[in-house]
Amino acid sequence: MSKKGDMLYAWTNDADIKKKAELGGAVTALWKYALESKAVDAVLVISKGKDLYDAKPTLVKNAAELANTAGSLHCGTLLLPKLVKKYLEGAENMKLGVTVKGCDAMAFYELAKRKQINLDNVVMIGVNCGGSVSPVLARRMITEKYGVDPDMVHKEEIDKGQFIIEFEGGHKGISVDELEESGYGRRSNCRRCKMKIPRQADLACGNWGVIGEKAGKATFVEVCSDKGAKLVDGAVKSGVLSVEPSIPKGLEIRGKVEGAMLKLGDKWRKHDFEALGEGTDRLKKIMEETSRCIKCYSCISACPICYCVDCTTKNPNYVTPGEVPPNFMFHLIRFAHIADSCVNCGQCQELCPSEIPNALFMHSQQVELEKMFNHVPGVSMELPLMAYAEERVERDRLHNTGSDMIYENVFKPLNKH
Amino acid sequence: MDFKYVPSICPYCGTGCGINLVVKDGQVKGISPWQRNPVNEGKVCIRGNKSFEFVNSAERITTPLIKKDGKFAEASWEDAYREIASKLKAVKGDEIGCVASARTCNEDNYVFKNFAANVVKTANIDYCGRRCNADAVRGLTEAFGQGAMTNSITDISAAKAILVIGSNPLEENPLAGRRVIMARKNGAKVIVADARTSATAKIADLHLAVNPGTEVAFVNGVAAAIIKAGKENKDFIAKKTANFEKCKAAVAPCTPDAVAKICGISAEAVTKAAELFTAAHPASIITSAGAVSGDLIRACANLALLTGNVGVAGAGVNLLRGKSNAQGAMDVGCVPADNGHTVPAMIEAAAAGKIKALYIMGENIASAGSHVAAVLDKVGFLVVQDMFMTETAAKAHVILPSASFAERDGTVTNSERRIQRVTKAVEPAGKSKADWQIVCDLAKAMGAEKDFAFTSSEEIFAEITKHVPAYAGITYTKLEAPEAVQWPAAGGKFGTAVLYADKFATKDGKGAFAAVEYKAGEAVSAEYPFAVAAQWPMGTLSMNTPSIVREFPEAKVIISKADAENLGIITGSSVKVSGKSGSVTLAATVTTAIKAGVVSLPLTFAAAAVKLEKTEEA
């Protein structure tokens, strides 16, 4: 019997899964068991689309289809929780298993505390995450830095600080540091990310710490909740998964690697935030960059913190419809509503057609707000100030005062009768 | 529950961004980024972001309609075909006009072209492209050999200098505009010539508020200044071009002083633009809807040839197209031969009673203005194939309902000659059908079974590749890769990113300079004191997309703050705009982002000079 806190090596006994899996195939084997035992109605995972650079969310209900979804796609920069909210009714009406990276796990919590997702119906298997690379950039990197045709590559991985590709006729690794110095490598939010082992999921799986004869053949599994423990026990009992306790030396190595990654995250934070300057310098920079905005609404569509039905950026009193670029208020509204809870998932930056480093701006503010208010986003169900009121209820309340303008309601300007 | 992503291409502009259609239980529920597409890397503008909305619109036409006593009645496909067949057979071929579409797929346009030529036997085939730069495309063919953007959207980011003229990519083709932003981040100098301080002008290093309609004079002036400074690329001119002397003579009168006067800018600005454009290599020229006449594109081509800016990444003359398949409709041949009419000529002929029937696929030509709408009211027989009850469709005798891009397979060709797959994600709304299918079924109903026996869009594409040389060798299988193929296919694994790397595709292999003279258009006068800058119009798709209508609920007349103050106009005022050909009353938007003396009006208001009067509020 396993329990919360256990550190295990796990591997699958299913031949199909083993063939496709990244390591021990534990994640996929656990999903197989979850589906077969009806612990979940469906699992939402990432699988290969047109090629290995094309990560595609896939909803699987039939356990036999799972093997195709095993393996890690390091160009998978997607964020799944917002899809669960938008298209799967926030898991309100079905039990859902989801493989999550750190940013996914954090986004799940933020959406759940705003009542947009029912976490009781979600099982999360986390994967450790060293970072992801945008697909088109990855292809250019492989062409230019590796001198290899990206279509010849059949496997890519990040291991021991290197981005490694296997291709027809060989393999080649280049250190992530070197790649990032020349403008390639992980997304900028990933460089700053410090959610390396997503312990707020039910299980956290990875390769760090798998040493000895199991190296490369087993998945390191940290059991993070009772739900997770139950899932592991069930899978073992059904025969699809085998586990053994991790080697103490392995655990120690895992801790060291995690520590090193967190340090690296701090280094990048310092680097990125210092470059932004402080106070009015920072504000100026933000205003200058955001002045290119074309109001595509992608940053809003993709952000896991944005959920309002009546988005304030669409209030013509604040932002004139049709005006491009919109006035700075458009961005101020986002800052005001989101900054305390930004999970640095990078979506608003990766998807910005105007090349505005939105995630950097928001993350830099989140870090400051965390210092002031001690609110840590994405790790618990604790509410930040902005999430205390429910959108509909609060808008209705404001509306009943005769105005939905917060300024007028709070400050009651004199000339208003 | 069925849930899946289906990669497709944004149906709006000629940038051709990749998107993922999110399909749940047989319905398109939204769009999600498709990061793997090389054109846009998952990013989209508001139109792409909301491109699923019109698919599910309750306004979709879902059944064939036949007009009886001035009212539309639902009909079966068979009845609709029978009605059309009998009416079209009653008129002679050259009395029929066929209008193809810049927003339907290549396959649709190809069978439509064959329908015109072989079933109703008319030479009168054209596509909306008169407004979407058909003349500019011809200009490019004459100058360089191929009628398309010389370079790729991606390689604009490699430019070291960029001249944007007759175009506002940040708002009109935003994901091409993104490449301008990227170039600038890499140190490129950006020059924007526009009477409006457009979103693109706002990021420029040098913004020149040239008067509308004087763009040719400006480009000639830049060319003249370059020649005067001896900065022309003599080696390139000698080895790769013809007729330089003609161009040199033609631009000679465009001295900085002369240009300053015509364009309403300073003489220094002209020399400064010439300096910036020649200071670094490669330099790119971007133009689009503003290049209507063909003259501007030749002037731009001259400038590119003069500075050796053709055949390398980051250079070229880059004509951004308005609609998703403006390039493809032309590639597959939906343009009139010498004995056929263009769309404007068809309208004229119809007005004169010489065209008696029109078959229009996926275009709302009535939006071109009241004169066109009036002619459509009178034409003997009008067939319109569309998704929505457009102004044009409302005038039809028979309406054939088209499937949307999400409901069918096909290919579209973006501005940079990239032929991309549109993939069927859901079943067509109601009884609607893919445009190619409708055309083929109608052809069969008119007795042309053999040549229209296609059972899939792929079969039609295979046929296209046999008849369109640039498409030779391309298959649906090759288009499976997200890179797809940029024609001509022979250029490499994914086709040709940059045209003319070795030589031009003209007969003599040389880039052809042309003598392009600036011809003054209708000038402002005491009676009509304001020059008009055309606004990007709302198309059929936008008008049926609530999120876009919310941003642009109605056409506006945009007036400078200075002029508005003189006339007592404020934002929201009702303003009567009159030109020689008529008048219209619009709400005003007052802004500092337009030059005094210039107003911006919807493209459909055909006048170059107008007067403004504040009217009583309605």
Ligand SMILES: Cc1cc2nc3c(=O)[nH]c(=O)nc-3n(C[C@H](O)[C@H](O)[C@H](O)COP(=O)(O)OP(=O)(O)OC[C@H]3O[C@@H](n4cnc5c(N)ncnc54)[C@H](O)[C@@H]3O)c2cc1C
């Ligand atoms: C982008 C990324 C970076 C990673 N970096 C590290 C690291 O630095 N250190 C470390 O110890 N482990 C890392 N991992 C985790 C590791 O690669 C394995 O996923 C994990 O050990 C589980 O192995 P397995 O054989 O049990 O999984 P499998 O049975 O092969 O299942 C893998 C699961 O991951 C899902 N998946 C694949 N790509 C993505 C994606 N882009 N986003 C979300 N889910 C995805 C699949 O759908 C599947 O459910 C990373 C994973 C990803 C996706």
Ligand code: SF4
């Ligand atoms: S933000 Fe963090 S968890 Fe998310 S992909 Fe980047 S590194 Fe991984």
Ligand code: SF4
């Ligand atoms: S603001 Fe940007 S980085 Fe932060 S949570 Fe939202 S999308 Fe992610």
Ligand code: SF4
């Ligand atoms: S994604 Fe970028 S361009 Fe689009 S609305 Fe957000 S900031 Fe503006």
Ligand code: SF4
């Ligand atoms: S730039 Fe054009 S193709 Fe791209 S999303 Fe916008 S409208 Fe669609």
